[in-house]
Amino acid sequence: MDVLAQVSEATGVPAGLLVGLLPVLGAARTTGRLPDRAALDALRAAGAAAAEDGVPMRRLADACLLAAEPAAADPSPDPSVDAALLGALRRSLAAYFDGYEEAQTRAIRLEEAARRAFVDDLLHGRADRLAERAEHFGLRLAEAYTVAAARHGTPITDGDPLVRRVEQALVTRFGSHNILVAARDGLLVCVAPASLAAAVGEFTHHVRAGLDPGWRVGVGRPHRGPGGVVTSYREAADAIGLGDRLELRPQVLKAADLLVFPVLLRDRAAIEDLVATVLGPLRGARGGPEPLLDTLAAVFATQGNQTAAARRLGVSTRAVTYRLERVRRLTGFSPDDPTQRFTLETAVLGARLLGWPADAPP
Structure with a gap:
């Protein structure tokens, strides 16, 4: 049995990956010549092939050392020859490893590109072999999935280290076949099975730890199904948008808790009419309608507690009482009356949704 066959049998490394190594070692042993560029390129290609074939790098290194043992076991009287043999082995190993690492890097980049394309298609509803591609990333789209999205002042992109940190943390806890984390549309997005209820909380925990104040989830x-992931993603993004427009205090907003707002917006004409009818008279207030709107919003947010509303606004309780009286006189509606309170609160929410008075019609 020749050397290549012996090494291959002993290490499990295909003999074809070692064909270029023996001539390099033989030349160094007999002539003291180090491998030239062509020889190193061939070894680099063999290293890449080893990576593509799934041969462990440790096993490849073991095979190289084992192949060099016969020459090393018969030292030359000339120390320079032994030094050349060692140098040839070192350069050969470096070439193998360079090719191996280049192939791994290339494979990682291809996988990341495929993953980005899949996430784009999944979150935007493009159904090109989604179910088949989803299985590659560990998702079973027949199940129910929940999507959480995080927003910061600066758009989050694929290159942001936060994406990798959050992904690694969630994969470590829940496994790589349960969680998908990516940056899309400036948001950090997490797709998780609905049955994995703790995933959203863990995602939020790492968002809180990784982002400066001002984040929202x-x-x-x-x-x-695939369409369900798209729907959940849009709900998550819309929840963030509603939180910003309504100036809601919670940093984590669930679409299930905000269902009333899409209902309000569904009949925009009715909301515009309500806002114009109920709040339109506030345009005539000294200083404009905004201070009175802010006061109403604070009073509603504190369940009618004017002292707490004053603290939230940074004004005196007397100022809050005065502003509420101004609202009553201008509009004819009082937050102290249960029926009128509901009308006022709905109108205030509608004003926030419409961007009134700046963006909505008078």
Whole structure:
């Protein structure tokens, strides 16, 4: 049995990967010549082939050392020859490893590109072999999935280290076949099975730890199928948008808790009419309608507690009482009356949704 066959049998490394090594070692042993560029390129290609074939790097290194043992076991009287043999082995190993690492890097980049394309298609509803591609990333789209999205002042992109940190943390806890984390549309997005309820909380924990104040997380409702992921993603993004427009205080907003707002917006004409009818008279207030709107919003947020509303606004309780009286005189509606309170609160929410008075019609 020749040397290549012996080494291959002993290490499990295909003999074809070692064909270029023996001539390099033989030349160094007999002539003291180090491998030239062509020889190193051939070894680099063999290293890449080893990576593509799934041969462990440790086993490849073991095979190289084992192949060099016969020459090393018969030292030359000339020390320079032994030094050349060692140098040839070192350069050969470096070439193998360079090719191996280049192939791994290339494979990682291809996988990341495929993953980005899949996430784009999944979150935007492009159904090109989604179910088949989803299985590659460990997702079973027949199940129900929940999407959470995090927003910061600066758009989050694929290159942001936060994406990798959050992904690694969630994969470590829940496994690589349960969680998908990516940056899309400036948001950090997490797709998780609805049955894995702790995933959203863990995602939020790492968002809080990784982002400066000002972040917000939206959580969509569970939905099934590829279309369900898209729906949950849109709900999560819309929850963030609603939180910003309504100036809601919670940093984590669930779409399930905000269902009334899409209902309000569904009949925009009715909301515009309500806002114009109920709040329109506030345009005539000294200083404009905004201070009175802010006061109403603070009073509603504190369940009618004017002292707490004053603290939230940074004004005196007397100022809050005065502003509420101004609202009553201008509009004819009082937050102290249960029926009128509901009308006022709905109108205030509608004003926030419409961007009134700046963006909505008078």
